[in-house]
Amino acid sequence: MRDDEVPQEGNATLGGQRKAVYARAADGRLHLVSSAGWEVEEIVTRQAVDEFQKLAEAARQRVLAGESSALEFHMYRMRMDLPLLAQATGLWQWRVRRHLRPAVFARLSAGLRCRYAEALGMAPEQLERLP
Amino acid sequence: MTREFVHRQASHCESGAISGLLAHHGLPLSEAMVFGLSSALSFAYLPIVKINGLPLVAYRMPPRFIIKGLQKPLQLKMRFETFRDPASGERRLNELLAAGEVVGMQTSVFWLPYMPQDLRFHFNAHNVLACGRDPQSGDYRLSDPVVEELVNCPAPDLLRARFAKGVLAPKGLLYYPVNRPQAPDWARALPAAMRKTTRIMLDSPLPVIGVGGIRWLARAFERLDADRQAEHARMFVGQVVRMQEEIGTGGAGFRFIYAAFLQESADLLGKPVFGELAERLIDIGDEWREFALATARMIRGRDPLRPALLAARLRALADRETKFFRDLRQAL
Numbered sequence: 001m002r003d004d005e006v007p008q009e010g011n012a013t014l015g016g017q018r019k020a021v022y023a024r025a026a027d028g029r030l031h032l033v034s035s036a037g038w039e040v041e042e043i044v045t046r047q048a049v050d051e052f053q054k055l056a057e058a059a060r061q062r063v064l065a066g067e068s069s070a071l072e073f074h075m076y077r078m079r080m081d082l083p084l085l086a087q088a089t090g091l092w093q094w095r096v097r098r099h100l101r102p103a104v105f106a107r108l109s110a111g112l113r114c115r116y117a118e119a120l121g122m123a124p125e126q127l128e129r130l131p
Numbered sequence: 132m133t134r135e136f137v138h139r140q141a142s143h144c145e146s147g148a149i150s151g152l153l154a155h156h157g158l159p160l161s162e163a164m165v166f167g168l169s170s171a172l173s174f175a176y177l178p179i180v181k182i183n184g185l186p187l188v189a190y191r192m193p194p195r196f197i198i199k200g201l202q203k204p205l206q207l208k209m210r211f212e213t214f215r216d217p218a219s220g221e222r223r224l225n226e227l228l229a230a231g232e233v234v235g236m237q238t239s240v241f242w243l244p245y246m247p248q249d250l251r252f253h254f255n256a257h258n259v260l261a262c263g264r265d266p267q268s269g270d271y272r273l274s275d276p277v278v279e280e281l282v283n284c285p286a287p288d289l290l291r292a293r294f295a296k297g298v299l300a301p302k303g304l305l306y307y308p309v310n311r312p313q314a315p316d317w318a319r320a321l322p323a324a325m326r327k328t329t330r331i332m333l334d335s336p337l338p339v340i341g342v343g344g345i346r347w348l349a350r351a352f353e354r355l356d357a358d359r360q361a362e363h364a365r366m367f368v369g370q371v372v373r374m375q376e377e378i379g380t381g382g383a384g385f386r387f388i389y390a391a392f393l394q395e396s397a398d399l400l401g402k403p404v405f406g407e408l409a410e411r412l413i414d415i416g417d418e419w420r421e422f423a424l425a426t427a428r429m430i431r432g433r434d435p436l437r438p439a440l441l442a443a444r445l446r447a448l449a450d451r452e453t454k455f456f457r458d459l460r461q462a463l
Binding site for chain 2: 001012013014015016017018019020021022023024028029030031032034039040043044045046047048049051078079080081083084087088090119121
């Protein structure tokens with residue numbers, strides 16, 4: 001990649017930040033050049049962001065339909081999945097999966113609620129609400 | 132007596148962080164030199180380690196490899212500390228900062244508030260340096276190697292980032308040098324580091340590491356069902372490019388860093404052959420970029436989704452890298 005090939009088309013997912021990439025100067029030496037972003041990166045980053053949004057939205061519909069607990073929505077909203085939430089809380093996956101059932105979630109102890117809230121970085125009382 | 136820390140933006144977090152730490156301790160080495168000298172270039176396709184349900188693809192050696200690899204050539208003594216509970220981890224960081232130390236930390240990108248929202252995924256091996264603390268607000272002053280300027284980070288956020296759970300959990304890891312690093316014996320250290328990289332890329336006993344890993348990944352691409360499971364196939368190929376470009380700097384980026392290292396080595400050793408090899412590696416890096424571009428076009432639907440075509444590109448890359456590292460070995 002030459003200096004003048006460093007992508008500067010902008011990448012919305014960088015939020016206005018620029019990154020440093022190596023490119024070849026006229027004398028053939030590699031050096032760091034500031035890049036405003038590459039569309040390719042934007043596409044693949046958006047793909048991952050969108051996937052979580054899609055999962056969160058589907059979860060929201062299930063919560064509204066009474067098929068799932070709000071925990072599932074918050075899990076995807078915080079870009080986690082079942083294995084990660086289980087690791088973050090230190091619970092078995094089957095327990096977390098069980099807590100995604102609305103009836104079980106409603107009876108959840110205060111201690112477990114705190115554990116989920118802590119792992120998801122939110123207040124325990126927000127846990128059962130959808131924004 | 133505490134020296135002001137100079138922040139420099141780098142292309143990759145770990146090599147950038149170490150380069151910054153070393154410069155702060157009186158040994159200015161470029162990011163590329165740090166990366167090459169620690170033999171950090173690699174390729175690994177790990178189908179068993181899942182991140183959000185998709186396999187891990189790495190274009191460099193695992194976290195902490197760079198830091199550890201530099202200890203011998205630089206006669207550097209690095210201290211690593213991990214913590215069982217967050218409170219003691221925070222206390223220790225404050226102690227070190229109060230003593231004027233600049234401290235390396237492993238963090239999760241997701242919990243760092245200054246990161247762009249769209250890049251905040253649960254990736255646990257992001258390296259940043261703490262270089263001070265604002266006495267009023269209690270915010271930490273961080274040098275994040277991939278960010279342009281020094282940033283501030285509130286204490287609760289940093290604590291969360293340091294004690295995130297999951298794959299590669301940082302456990303509050305702190306690291307800092309405890310002696311003054313020495314400039315290496317270049318004539319010995321550089322060839323040794325290159326030889327190690329050729330070994331990692333060519334002779335790995337595991338089929339998923341090195342150039343063999345690229346072929347293994349190509350096979351996984353060929354097995355994707357683009358007709359019946361198009362969504363899964365798109366996520367799978369996207370993940371590979373994401374690892375290549377977003378997290379750290381990825382395949383192309385790492386190849387460029389290593390090429391810069393080869394150029395520096397050519398000068399230090401007076402061997403122009405490494406400069407010629409650097410040229411070839413830059414071309415290989417460009418081909419990785421073309422692979423990324425072709426993949427992105429398929430994800431967006433600008434080209435029809437044909438994972439087999441991408442697999443062919445991967446195989447071509449594997450062949451080129453095999454030849455490249457064999458020639459590098461010959462040149463030593």
